[in-house]
Amino acid sequence: MQFPESWLREFCNPPISTQQLADLLTMAGLEVEEMSPVAPPFTNIVVGEIVEAEQHPNADRLRVCRVDAGPHSKDGPLQIVCGAPNARVGIRVPLALVGAELPPGEDGKPFQIKVGKLRGVESFGMLCSARELQLSEDHGGLLELPADAPLGQDIRQYLNLDDTLFTLKLTPNLAHCLSVYGVAREVSALTGTPLNAPRIDAVAPALDDTLAVDVQASDLCGRFSGRIVRGVNTKAQTPAWMVERLARCGQRAVSPLVDISNYVMFELGRPSHIFDLDKIHGGLQVRWGREGETLKLLNGNTITVDGQVGVIADDQAVESLAGIMGGDATAVSDDTRNIYIEAAFWWPSAIAGRSRRFNFSTDAGHRFERGVDPQQTVEHIERITALVQQICGGQAGPITDVQPAMPARQPVRLRVARAAKVIGMPVTQAECAGVMQRLGLQYTEGEGELTVTPPSWRFDLTIEEDLIEEVVRVLGFHRLPATPPLAPVTVKVRPEARRSGHAVRHALAALGYQETINFSFVEERWERELSGNEDPIKVLNPIAAPLAVMRSSLMGSLVNVLKYNLARRASRVRVFEVGRVFWRDASVASTDTSVAGVCQPMHVGGLAYGQALPLQWGETERNVDFFDVKGDVESLLAPYKASYQAAEHPAMHPGRCAAVLLDGVVVGHVGELHPKWRQAYDLPQAPVLFELNLSAVQARPVPVAQPVPRQQSSLRDLALVVSDKVSHEALIDTLRADPQGLVRTAVLFDIYKPAQPTADIPAGERSLAVRLELLDNEATLNDERIDAVIAAAVARVQSAHGARLRA
Incomplete structure (x- = not known):
């Protein structure tokens, strides 16, 4: 929030410097x-008046002006050559004087x-534009001042240019400080300087006209106030003082009625809306939107509302987006003569997040979703009406005030002992009571405690800790002693059977992969093509149009990183990511760490592209293949030994993809990109990818001591001829299934398939050693x-897979 210091000091002017105030x-x-x-x-620039202006004798675009500078024109008006139109x-x-x-x-x-x-004519000074004084970017001509500007007065003093602009970075709980008066109220409480509350006099009605208002949704609107004003002149000029203050709040002047509404919002924190009365058909209805209703907003966008968005409608159509932005159909214009001023209390929960659905935000929505004082709607309409009549004229009708559901503020108890413990320094009940009094909070005192009733403008005071925060904030954080924390530090021991995510990252880094960090929201195309997810979870307010859905796989992110590297001429890429994925799961309940209906497990994924090894003399060049990455996966899962089954995955080559299994459970996939x-x-060329459940990768068996074998092992080699359809895994499992437990390991070390079928190895078969x-x-x-064990093993594979010993 931005505002000028001078405006703040009109409400509360403590005897401290600008820096001390900040x-x-x-x-x-x-x-x-x-x-x-x-x-x-800048210096020595004063208010001057042009009393004569003649054409320059030697230049078409220059004029010779005589300028009266008041006391600075002792010898008569100054001659100044000027080229401003x-x-x-x-x-x-x-x-600007000499x-x-x-x-x-x-x-x-x-x-x-x-x-x-200039062109032979002397000039004793310079007439200035706003741009030359760096007051604005307007350089179309001289900066014209009001006709009553005192001649000769220093321009800095006249325009109050020694003012300072404050920009506050407010947290969401400080809605009551989203106005100059709200900040002044805080300054008064902090310094004890009296607060000059704005005087708002009631405007006497000159008409009996009212507009019927039907609040149909009390959970949307708790109070709706309005007034008709007829005969306004919208072509009037917004006063310079108002334009200046709006500009110093970062708001551009638009038209008198809009400027008045914005001015009161910055002054008192009350967003309001002014309708063109003649464009309203019948009365107004305050309700939730209906499916399919459309509204053209003041910003030119046409939106479609639904039952989750509040609207103000007349008898024919929706006219305004409740608490956020007015509609174009009932907007005031230069032809407007009769207006309807509206000020309402919208429930914060009914406004929060609504504007982000339509990819924009407004000052009104920003305030209403945090909470605006429901008790001051009538007073603020009186303030707006007075300004309208002062600037645009008109006759006002009575104020109608509908209150279907005013918020009830529940008392909050503050225990002095509890406050002292939380704050970390001793505080007395008298100090706590003094803070509440300075903040304008009503309270009653008991033994060792205060019961505080939050005022209508404080939506952030709901629990005891909120009041404790107010106590230490007003007393001053500088009073807090430098006390070390007393909380015991307890080491959280990770189970021995589980390694950390950092250990997984280090393991992948040791395999030559580099970590990447990507957004969890991705392009919908990635989900549809690489994950086969036709119904991804959509982001309500994406940071960019392409990043519209939550990812259910890491593969899209990894492929995108690969493309980024290839665009920068990288020839060999090894990347991995440890991140969360998202998919729908109706069984998931809402907790502190989960969202109902959304499963959010952690995955680890990797991608390898280019040469299998960096360029070197000891190995010939070859591209990375499925088995290189499969070996990396085995190293990552070690000492667990995974099994692999041919599988299909939307992102992977149908003949070069395998499911990774641990104890018969699929924990991920590895394969070449489709x-x-x-x-x-x-x-x-095609990269090779893998993606695994992080929980499976983190699992580790607890080491168990094994005695050194007292006997020596024996090794035997078998060359078995089997059908091409028999998988390696099935053959090895059958060989190891020895009832006596004597076959400890079975390792494939050679595959032979002749170029032409032979009698020993016919077509469709191969030899596995x-x-x-x-x-x-x-x-x-x-x-x-x-021999008996070997014979039994051969018999098992012969029975199960039709295998035979190679001759």
Whole structure:
């Protein structure tokens, strides 16, 4: 929130400097994010009036002006040559006298005015535009001042250019400080300086006209006040003082009625809306929107509302988005003669988040979703009406005030002992009571406690801790002693059977992968193509149009990182990510760490692209393949030994994809990117990806001591001819299924398939060479037992898979 210091000091003017005021606000929780002067430094510029203006004899675009500078024109009006198009007799403008210094230019040095000669005519000064004084970007002509501006007065003094602009960075609980008066109320409480409350006199009705209002949704609107004013002149000029204050609040002047509404919002914190009465059909209805209703807003956007958005409608159509923005159909214009002024209390929960659905935000919505005083609607309409009549004229009718559901403020108990414990320093009941009194909070005292009834403008006071915060904030954080924390530090021990996410990251880094961090919201195309997710979870208010859904897989993010690297001529890419994914699950309940209906597990995914190894002399160049990444996955899961099954995945090549299983449970997939997606994403070659459940990767078996075998193992090699349809995993599992438990390991070490079918290995078959390790911990294996075990193993694979020993 931005405002000028001078406006704040009109309501409360403590005897402290500007810097001290900024420090006071910041230490009270109203952080002053920025302080900036209204105008840059310049000197010797005064108010002057052009009394004569003649054409320059030697230049078509220059005029020779005689300027009265009051006491600075001792020898008569000053002669000044000026090229501004609006230089004419009778206007009062800023005059830079000889010796004046204008604001610094791009070089940082001030520009000094000297006696000059332009096309043969001497000039004793300079008439200034707003841009030359760096008051605005307007350089279309001289800065015209009001006709009553005192001649000769320093322009800094006349325009109050020594003012300072404060920009506050307010937290959401400080809704009562979203106005100059609200901040002044805080300054008064903090300093004890009296608060000059604005005087709001009631405007006597000159008409009996009213507008029927039907509040149909009390959970949307708790109070709705309004008044008709007829015969206004919307072509009137907004006063310069109001334009100036609005500009110093960062608001551009639009038209008198709009400016008045904005002015009162900045002054008192009350957003309001002014309708063109003649464009309203019948009465007004305050209700929730209906499916399919449309509304063209003041910003030109046409939106479609539903039952979750509040509206103000007349008998024919929706006319305004409740608490957020008015509609174009009933907007005031230069032709408006009769108006309806509205001020309402909208429940914060009914306004919060609504404007973000339509990808915009407004000052009104920002205030109403945090809470605006429901008790002051009538008074604020009186203030707006007085300004309307002062600037635009008109006759006012009576105020109608509908109150279907005014908020009830529940008392909050403050225990003095509890406050002292939370704050960390001793406080007395008298100090606590003094704070409540300074803040204007009603309270009653008991033994060791206060019962406080929050005022209508404080929506943030609901629990005891809120009052404790007020106590320490007003007493001053500088009073807090430098006391070390007393809380015991308890180490949270991770189970031995589970490693940390950082350990997983280190393991992948050791395998040559680099970590990436990506948004959890992605393009909908990625979800549809790479995850097969036709109904992803949509983001209500995406930060960018493409990032519209929550990801259910990490693969889209990894492919996007690959594209980013390839665009920068990277030839070899190894990246991984540990992140959360999201999918719908009706069984998930809402808790502190979960959202109802949304499953949010952690996954770890990786991508490898380019050469299998960096360029070197010891290995020939080859591209990374499925088995390289499969080996990385096995290293990541070690000491668990995963099994792999041919599988299908939307993102992966149908013949080069495998499901990763631990104890028979699928924990992820590894495979090469599908050719159609490689082509769709313009990749020169297909990367190999993997994605696993992080919880499965974090699991680790607790080490168990194993005795050193007392006997020596025996190794036997078998060359088995099997059908091409028999998988390696099935064959190994059958060989290891020894009833006596003597087959400890079975390892495939060779595959042979002749170029042309032979009698030994016909078409459709291949030879798999497997090495078996046999061991009996209790007795030495002799040849008879070994032969029996081998014969039994051959018989098992023959029975199960039709395997035979190769001749």
